[in-house]
Amino acid sequence: MKMNTVLMDPTAELAPVERTRLPRPDSLVGKTVGLLDISKARGEVFLARLGELMAADGISVRHYKKPTFARVAPLELLQQMSVEVDLVVEALAD
Amino acid sequence: MKQLPEGFLLIVKKACPTCELIEPVIYEMSAAGLQMTIYSQDDPAFPAESEAVLYDESLEISYDLDIETVPTLIRVREGSEVARLVGWHREEWQAMTGVSALGTGLPDYRPGCGALNVDPGMQRELAARFGISGLAARRVEVAEISDEMETCFEKGWTDGLPVVPPTPERVLAMLKGTSRSPDEVVAVVAPNKVPCSVEKVAINAVLAGCKPEYLPVVLAAVEAASLDEFCMQGLLATTYFSAPVVIVNGPIRHAIRMNSGINAMGQGNRANATIGRALQLVIRNVGGGEPGGVDRSTLGSPGKYTFCFAEDEEGSPWESFAVQSGYAPELSTVTLFPGHGIHEIFDQLSRTPESLARTIASCLLSVAHPKICMASDAVLVISPEHAAVFREAGWTKQKLLAELHNLLQRPGSELVRGVDGIAEGLPEAFADNPAIPKFKENGLMIVHAGGKAGKFSAIISGWIASGSMGSQIVTREINQ
Numbered sequence A: 001m002k003m004n005t006v007l008m009d010p011t012a013e014l015a016p017v018e019r020t021r022l023p024r025p026d027s028l029v030g031k032t033v034g035l036l037d038i039s040k041a042r043g044e045v046f047l048a049r050l051g052e053l054m055a056a057d058g059i060s061v062r063h064y065k066k067p068t069f070a071r072v073a074p075l076e077l078l079q080q081m082s083v084e085v086d087l088v089v090e091a092l093a094d
Numbered sequence B: 001m002k003q004l005p006e007g008f009l010l011i012v013k014k015a016c017p018t019c020e021l022i023e024p025v026i027y028e029m030s031a032a033g034l035q036m037t038i039y040s041q042d043d044p045a046f047p048a049e050s051e052a053v054l055y056d057e058s059l060e061i062s063y064d065l066d067i068e069t070v071p072t073l074i075r076v077r078e079g080s081e082v083a084r085l086v087g088w089h090r091e092e093w094q095a096m097t098g099v100s101a102l103g104t105g106l107p108d109y110r111p112g113c114g115a116l117n118v119d120p121g122m123q124r125e126l127a128a129r130f131g132i133s134g135l136a137a138r139r140v141e142v143a144e145i146s147d148e149m150e151t152c153f154e155k156g157w158t159d160g161l162p163v164v165p166p167t168p169e170r171v172l173a174m175l176k177g178t179s180r181s182p183d184e185v186v187a188v189v190a191p192n193k194v195p196c197s198v199e200k201v202a203i204n205a206v207l208a209g210c211k212p213e214y215l216p217v218v219l220a221a222v223e224a225a226s227l228d229e230f231c232m233q234g235l236l237a238t239t240y241f242s243a244p245v246v247i248v249n250g251p252i253r254h255a256i257r258m259n260s261g262i263n264a265m266g267q268g269n270r271a272n273a274t275i276g277r278a279l280q281l282v283i284r285n286v287g288g289g290e291p292g293g294v295d296r297s298t299l300g301s302p303g304k305y306t307f308c309f310a311e312d313e314e315g316s317p318w319e320s321f322a323v324q325s326g327y328a329p330e331l332s333t334v335t336l337f338p339g340h341g342i343h344e345i346f347d348q349l350s351r352t353p354e355s356l357a358r359t360i361a362s363c364l365l366s367v368a369h370p371k372i373c374m375a376s377d378a379v380l381v382i383s384p385e386h387a388a389v390f391r392e393a394g395w396t397k398q399k400l401l402a403e404l405h406n407l408l409q410r411p412g413s414e415l416v417r418g419v420d421g422i423a424e425g426l427p428e429a430f431a432d433n434p435a436i437p438k439f440k441e442n443g444l445m446i447v448h449a450g451g452k453a454g455k456f457s458a459i460i461s462g463w464i465a466s467g468s469m470g471s472q473i474v475t476r477e478i479n480q
Helices: A043-056 A075-084 B018-022 B023-031 B060-064 B090-097 B122-131 B146-155 B168-175 B197-209 B213-223 B230-237 B272-285 B354-364 B382-392 B395-405
Strands: A005-008 A032-037 A060-065 A085-091 B007-012 B036-040 B054-055 B074-077 B080-086 B139-142 B187-188 B194-197 B243-249 B309-310 B333-346 B379-383 B444-448 B456-462 B472-478
Touching: A005 B122, A005 B146, A005 B168, A005 B197, A032 A075, A032 B333, A043 A060, A060 A075, A060 B168, B007 B243, B018 B023, B023 B036, B060 B122, B080 B090, B080 B194, B090 B122, B139 B146, B146 B168, B146 B309, B168 B197, B168 B213, B187 B213, B194 B197, B197 B272, B213 B272, B213 B333, B230 B444, B272 B354, B333 B354, B333 B379, B354 B379, B354 B382, B354 B395, B354 B456, B379 B382, B382 B456, B395 B444
Parallel strands: A032 A060, A032 A085, B007 B036, B036 B054, B243 B309, B379 B444
Antiparallel strands: A005 B139, B007 B074, B074 B080, B187 B194, B243 B333, B333 B456, B333 B472, B379 B456
């Protein structure tokens, strides 16, 4: 038999969902910034200092914390942040 | 069934003496003005003097018509088969064609020959190619001039090693390893949270090189990896080394000839090698977890290709890990531990359980870091020669665990940051704690495996994020 080989696709066959990011704000004036501590070591130190600097510039800041860096953020936390702040900064690495 | 050409269909092959015998009959039928379509299975120029020959090279027509013997003569009216003759029987052929002098010079009767489409192995191949296979996955055609192995690499379906091309025939054969329906959703696979069917697991099991009888183990492993408490998403995304370590218990170990003895955690056994690999390929191909993508491991570990072995239950002085976890001995289970390694335990001189336990405890202190406690879990793989020391002294598994727990407690003052000139360690708040255990409660597990010679055991270290805040060891029953 002379024929093309047929292979069964082992993948999810889904086109990856690409969500475009919101444009970066030109300025933080008038915005509320969420600072997300993911429970990585010393992340809170970095975010505390960042919070101080932002507050000094008159930017409104809210602090959040994930229970563990090993797991995705709880849905409630994601929803809470999405309605309370305009953008989020998270401290990813130790 | 497709609409058939009107008149007579004749299926022949040149290699069949009966077909050669009836060649004049074919010409007599044409001469009588009968409408004929002839399908030749093996030679487009047979019968040579007929203009009605079509070459059924792919055997699709023969498969569709369910031909078992050549020659087969089929009468078609209004697109449908109304009568069929097999082999040569002059009176029957004369009656069906209405040509009264048909084949008068030929013998009365000759049986036919086996059709090409029912050659050994061919039916399965044709069923996969032309039949209603029940497979839902997208079919990817590889051009004849392309190498299907290279195509698998180009498509990104491999872990870096060659894979077995997942042809429909192989996938159908793999699915025979389970009674579960191909479209049943097994689990939602990390990291992309993709619902994964039995069929998709089977395709990846083919890629990995599994035999069909391994499929139930792979299915159970995929289910276990997708349990919330195993936290596959985090385990994949971490910069740490770990990945699922697959440990199999129960009768299926023998049924599929897994290795729990010499070189149990090494190469050379097909079931050990391919079951662990199939799980990794499901996470890669279905879940979308690729190194440099969601997989952020700094160094990785060889176990990310495959890390799967069976416990040696028969040679163990203790109950198996599965029995200890509450499963009956006649059940087969798969256990997933978020780990990596292995780290050796060398002790050729201890002849008492007390001495050997001290050796094991000393080695266990180095898991993750000698000054880090209650973070990583660990699996202790005790080999037969070390197990004999505990057996002869009458030590149960519980007694060994209790002894190790005692030996693995140290004062916080030795463990906090800065001690011994090492910045790493526990936070200062632990300094006054007189006894900090190395492992969390139930954070140390014991299995028995390995060759009969060698006074060495092994530590499989766990992910630093263990327990409810990270990943926990999980066990699933294996069902056929």
